[in-house]
Amino acid sequence: MSISGALSSALQGLRAASVGSEVVATNLSNALTPGYGVRALNLSSDATSTNGGVRIDGISRQVNLSLVNDKRLADAGQAHSNAIVDIYTKIENLLGTPDNPASLSARVADLETSLITAASRPDAPERLAAAVSSAKSLAAGFGAASDGIQAARTDADSTIALHVTQLNKALKQVKALNTQITKSQVQNNNSTALLDQRQRLIDEISVIVPVRTMARDNGQVAIYSLAGATLLDGRAAEIGFERSAIVTPYLSKENGTLSGLTINGIEVRTGSVTGALPSGLMAAQFAIRDEITVEAQSELDALARDLIERFQTPSVDPSLGIGEGGLLTDDDQPFIAANELGLAARISVNSALDPDRGGEVWRLRDGIGAVSPGDVGDARLLNAFSSALASGRSAVSGLFSGGSYSAIALTGTVAAHFGTGRQDAERSLSFNAAQANELTERLLGEGVDSDQELQKLLTIEQVFAANARMIQAVDEMMQTLLRI
């Protein structure tokens, strides 16, 4: 009978309205949740019944996938640039800006000044001691900078290990979610909350290693890195990395003492130019560990070498034999070209000069190799040391080899090189940040609009009231029939 048809349609309508209000409630409660896909109720007219009525097709999740993908890549780019800016800022701090009295260039200027005042009164032991102490402070500055750089390298290495653990865990979780989603979709259950969770997990993965996703059957998803490596397709890949407890200048990826990255046991190239990781946090950490800090260390070593070689020659200090250590030494040994790696950590003042190590300060005036003090008023060697620092000399190694620089000019140029590096990194950070901000804003714009939800709620209330009235009317009609 059509009255029962009307009743059943009204009941279906009621049910649709209640599910609608449930959807509105879910949306409103998740208005502040980032990464939440707005739920929508899908209704269609019921084709299976002869009485009409409404059929709830399901609750769908509305998300703009291309926007999500773009935002993932932009976030990865921003994280990458951020890490690069941080390391350059750190290196700049270690070398010191020129207005900082603890910077390397200020220490070199301090040495020059103390040699000048010592040459003015070579008979004053306190002036000679002050000059030796300036030289020691310069060597200490190099040591501190080198230690800082290697500490940054060790940090990068342990951060990579952390990211790899996170990545492996997240991939396994996505795989588990894939299975659950398929199960619930096959059973026609609501899988939207699981989809939210999976999207968030893939967002996290993408900050570390930018990824592309491909839809697979039954709601599953496959994840590929931007360069095409399979991270998850049915099975989760196993990312491998060996952490080093401490990183020193002598360890590097090239000589095999630092670990690279493996996916399922296969080596992956990690260089910033030719590698398989174009962006993201992990790529930044590899760039830091294998390229940026290595360059910083080698520039510091080249600078230390230039300073040592200025003094390690009999033409400056006649009391030295060929190949004997001069004013500055490689850990109290004469410097040999083959030992340049890590020199910045080992540069030190010759122990023959250092009163703390059994030396005498008058050797600064009379020669490193002098056996006994000479004439106290002799400023020749002190002047020669001053000229050695101030004269233009062609550095043998490093980025600035070939040009003629005084000691202070070379120090300033090396520091400026890293200052410029930081400028470049900051420029690319501001670009990436602007892009990420723009995409975030647009994606958030796709989120819950509480005004719209409330408008829907008004309509749902009306529909619920109408359907309830319908049921009441049908009931009255049936009562009328039964009273017959």
Added chain:
Amino acid sequence: MNATSIGDLAQSFLLRHRNTALKQDMARLTQELATGQVADTRQALAGNYSYLTELERNLDVLAGYKTSLTEAGIFAANTQTALARFQDVGADLANSLVVSGGSTVGAQANDIAAEARTALSVLVGTLNTRSAGRALFGGTATDRSPLASANVLLSDLKNAVSGATTPDEMFASATAWFDDPAGFDAVIYQGAAKTLSPVRLSDSESAALDTTATEPRLKEMLKFASLAALADDPSLGFDALQQSDVFLTAGTSLLGARDNLTALRSRIGFVEAQIDRATVRNTTELTSTGFERDALLSVDPYEAATRLEEVQFQLQSLYSVTARMSQLSLVNFL
């Protein structure tokens, strides 16, 4: 972009973002206004540190040269004073030798010789002067007196001229002894053979203060003064006529030596002037480098204050907009 709805979070994200940016700007501008210097020096230098490094280094090194110049100035002034005294004592002795040496009265010969001996010890003492603990005329051996005492000089010279029978022979052998590297230079001169290395006045200039007690013009005066002191020595056995001969020759030669000393003194004077000029240049350079360094990192206070006002206004507008927009929700009307 969805045509029917805009998420709530989008607007609040934008407002929060702007709020943070404006607050950062305000903090930076407040610091710049308070200190007068750019807050982020690295941005201002745009990674190019070479210029600032050079300025800072010049400031340090110029301060070092200032000390060096002051000390060199004192050294040169004391050298000049010592040479002036040397010259005056020598001139006085020359006058009294010429005046009273010409008389043939024998009883006065002892007095004149005694006067010469006194003058000689003053001359030697002058050459042994120290300035701030450094011997002026000893070369690089600034810790010891350059000349032995006048008595040692006289006794060694006496040995050197012992065989002379006439004043001319005495003068000849004395000259030989003073010029001989194994004579005066080896025995009486106790300073170093190396002269003081040129004093550095700036990165490009140096001044030579290299007068030692072995300077021939100084030795001349010492020679004639000591010869006048030895004239009455019994071992030589000169008679009164020969003694007055010695006095007269010594006196006139001393006058000549005094004139030679003027040339030496003018050379020291030139060095003094050089040091003065370098001091003035150094002070000027110090001041102007300081100004340049400040100019590189300074901020115009008017501009900073204006921009701070702007940012404050923007922040206030943002606050009122945020407050108003939070009222605009359908919830308030249901």
